[in-house]
Amino acid sequence: MNSAALLIDAYGRIKEEVHSAVEGLGAAELNARLDPGANSISWLIWHLTRVQDDHVCEVAQVEQVWLADGWAGRFGLPFADEDTGYAHTATQVGRVTVDSGQLLLGYYDAVHEQSVGFIRDLRDKDLDRVVDESWTPAVTLGVRLVSVIGDDLEHAGQANFVRGVLERR
Template sequence: MSTPAIDLLRDGFDRVRETATAAVQGLDDAALTHRVGPEANSIAWLVWHLARVQDDHVADVAGTEQVWTAAGWAGRFAVPFDEGAIGYGQSSDEVAAVRGIAADDLIGYLVDVHTATGRYLETLEDADLDRVVDEDWDPPVTLATRLVSVISDDLQHAGQAAFVRGLL
């Protein structure tokens, strides 16, 4: 369905994909895993994390399996974490463990997540955006709030990845 509200969400997710792809494209493992400080996040971790968050959160509200497992990305990336890990609260050592992933694979996973997100957005109507998806907060979180939150978080991480790339 296409409405101004759904189109706005689609535009936000498009910006995530575009910004993160530009930050990663053409980089080798040394650049992808470079950390500007001992506790800093690498481009590889930032883009892996933002894609994992989007995949996890959108699959949850859509009631679908995550692309991470459904399309075999968990096995291809072979990160040393539980299959359900999305990067939240990870230590500096865990950030350092996201390595050996080709730029094309980071982009491939991101694009697959973006495609799944787009398919979900196509099923929505404006009235769906008011649906409460998480009652553990006060006020409870609606679908609109959750999707905007994912866009916001992902764009911040994509910007961080672009900043690190600029420093390189």
């Protein structure tokens, strides 16, 4: 297995977790918060998708799916187009609501396809390319792609935890 295949497998695992967190839930469950400061499933899935879209498109040097495919307009959120949810307050988290899981999954699946399309063409040597010199040490493409995996799996796990709590209520 080469590096691209390994990364594609990992991004596929994110997709599985995202779908398991969202499928079959209605708006009430997707937008529910376990307490006023907690993240909803809607916010968690929107945020992890925005981060993947932002980070992978930056290194792939393509326009974000959020803008290119009109997802910003479909979500209609009261945030700047470049907002990914990073450092959102509890009030901002509460503003991310959806009418159905189809919106979340549609956006996620489009970002997943674009990400995998980029990763599929990578060669092992490409992963050593420096993509962000603002960190010490500088961040390589490989590190950035793995960072997205870690962040996305963490948030998908949180969304599945919230789902579990809601289903037990």
